[in-house]
Amino acid sequence: MNNRIGKRTWQFSAPAIIASYATTAGIKENEGPLGGHFDFIFPDNLFDEASWEKAEQKLQQYALEIALEKRGVESDTIDCLLGGDLLNQIVATSFTARWAGTPYFGLYGACSTLAEGLLLAGTLLSGGFAQRTAVCTSSHHDTAERQLRFPTEMGVQRAMTAQWTVTGSGAYLLEKGQGNIGVTCGVCGKIIDNGTKNNMDMGTAMASAAVDTICAYLDDCHDLASLDYIVTGDLGHIGWEICQKMLLQRGYDVKNKLLDCGMLIYDKKQDTHAGGSGCGCSATVLGAHFLPQLTEGKLKKILLVGTGALLSPTSTQQGESIPCIAHGVVIEQLH
Amino acid sequence: MNNRIGKRTWQFSAPAIIASYATTAGIKENEGPLGGHFDFIFPDNLFDEASWEKAEQKLQQYALEIALEKRGVESDTIDCLLGGDLLNQIVATSFTARWAGTPYFGLYGACSTLAEGLLLAGTLLSGGFAQRTAVCTSSHHDTAERQLRFPTEMGVQRAMTAQWTVTGSGAYLLEKGQGNIGVTCGVCGKIIDNGTKNNMDMGTAMASAAVDTICAYLDDCHDLASLDYIVTGDLGHIGWEICQKMLLQRGYDVKNKLLDCGMLIYDKKQDTHAGGSGCGCSATVLGAHFLPQLTEGKLKKILLVGTGALLSPTSTQQGESIPCIAHGVVIEQLH
DSSP states (O other): OOEEETTTEEEEEEEEEEEEEEEEEOHHHHTSTTTTOSSEEOSSSSTTOSSHHHHHHHHHHHHHHHHHHHHTOOGGGOSEEEEEESSGGGHHHHHHHHHHTSBEEEBOOGGGHHHHHHHHHHHHHHTTSOSEEEEEEEEOHHHHIIIIISOGGGOOOOOTTOOEEOOEEEEEEEESSOOSEEEEEEEOOBOBOOSOOOTTOHHHHHHHHHHHHHHHHHHHHOOGGGOSEEEEESOHHHHHHHHHHHHHHTTOOOTTTEEEHHHHSSOGGGOOTTOEESHHHHHHHIIIIIHHHHHTTSOOEEEEEEEEEOOOHHHHHTTOOOOEEEEEEEEEEOO | OOEEETTTEEEEEEEEEEEEEEEEEOHHHHTSTTTTOSSEEOSSSSTTOSSHHHHHHHHHHHHHHHHHHHHTOOGGGOSEEEEEESSGGGHHHHHHHHHHTSBEEEBOOGGGHHHHHHHHHHHHHHTTSOSEEEEEEEEOHHHHIIIIISOGGGOOOOOTTOOEEOOEEEEEEEESSOOSEEEEEEEOOBOBOOSOOOTTOHHHHHHHHHHHHHHHHHHHHOOGGGOSEEEEESOHHHHHHHHHHHHHHTTOOOTTTEEEHHHHSSOGGGOOTTOEESHHHHHHHIIIIIHHHHHTTSOOEEEEEEEEEOOOHHHHHTTOOOOEEEEEEEEEEOO
16 A cells, blocks of 8 residues: 655555666766766767757657666557656657657656656556656756856856756656665655745755755654665755755754765866756766665665756746755665 | 556546636636636736736636635645646746645646646545645736747737637646545546647647547547547647547547537637637636536536647747647546
8 A cells, every 4th residue: 555654755555666777968977976877978969969959858868768778678668758857848858758659747846857757656656557657857058058047158157156957867767566676755845935036046945945855754754864865956065055954953964864966966176166957967866876876785775855946037037036846755775 | 446447548446536626717718608607807917916927826826725715725735736837947836836835746738737737636646645636727828928929019910720828727626535526537648749830720739649648548448428528628629620530530420529628718709719728728617617517417527638739939949840748537427
């Protein structure tokens, strides 16, 4: 039986097995600390496409193609694909779903979309609606920059609090059955808006949402000791600092356990300021860094907390503060 | 037990009871055939807000507030809110979720979002993850026009094949338990792209997706005779015509049973050309027209097929064709 643990944590009757996964990334990401761990590197930001947007779609489609190939199955065996991206109307994901030809739920959770997708995929599998699901997300620095900030060619000086949108994608096949690693439970995030309005400092805005979800999970499950890491994706350096201080105020000392995908993907020398961000950030770091360690038994259990800033350029221009969300999923080694 | 019927239809172990619902709409919508059946009419397109976008958010929040009031419950009793809208980064819905303070999954399915939300809400309820869910969607003619087409003030001459974005919203509370009407099963849509590129003619683009989902359901369930209506939302006059012809070619004569929300909401005299569209179209027509008839026993069973054109202005400018989707849900009188 699927269960509620405590107030907000959903426990799946059986783990959603992560049967296969793949990541694609750009040159800059491959020059960072996780270089060599991605499945496919795009040689430039266009990769033979006529636009950055089309290249982003290719990043995502390649990730899904590789994940399917590793599993030795075709896309028509996917009962449901869930995903999203940062492009207006999430076109990168919808065109990937067109290629896949599978049933599809489009999601929008900004940088939390991967966790949102993993959580919903888990509910569909354990609810008995699917045997195999796919979760895909992507982002591309140049598409995000020109859509959400300034024309990319302007080369506007970036604030030191700003994060750098990751060029990359991750695709995950979640299935019913037996396997080595799986998603066992999760927390659906709430919108938390701490009143900040600076769209060049998402970490400060998103930290409160991450704290809400992490506390919801720890209050429900009381298992901080059994977690190897709480992995936020992606607060960056500034948000990570705020998050761990706020958690300490709430009674949870997680300093040695709190990692952030936005801090792991780039080296400080790469001049990305506050770190990485984008739907592709947690999507690549999970697959390139954490899942291999879980598979090899170096890690036993992590709480992935995808954080998203759900503002739009229009809402910012109209003076609104930044509504943020964080969805959490527990990923474990199963035996 | 939740079940798969045939290839693609998901059957819920117990119906997702539609325990309450409410609709809000603009003046033009209230001057149409469904006038007088909406719960709240906005007196103008701004309704004391500083922007159309803020007014759209208010449309959605009011719908949810009224639905909660009718049910006599507060928003904190909602286990999960699902929804979306047409605004970039679905900000109308995220700000509504901020007001509600509930766990929230942001969705993007363009005009199919209501059906996507109802289907996912059904899986969460019957999967044992929630007792009460809310599904909200909205659209606003002036926000959609300036974001997706031309600056609204330009008053560009509209193509005769174009549809008019509905100013309106619907909020639905779906629950576990006993009730008069409920969602009993549904079909998750696939992306169908028939190659058309004319973003002033969505009906032609979306008809193929509607046909795919309707046939998936009828092939699985063989119950055309028991359906009072198949309700597409929103193909408009042109798409409806194409849809029923294509269904006939596939062996399903639905001419007297096929209705379309985009055709029902405006009178031909209102000069909306091919009919209504937008996330608020099926959201208002379902609540203002069909659910009351199901509640009163005038109808027994409908298949609501939310249709969405998942293009973006950028994908159109870059020469892409229009990827479309249709999600289906069966709504029945239960006793």
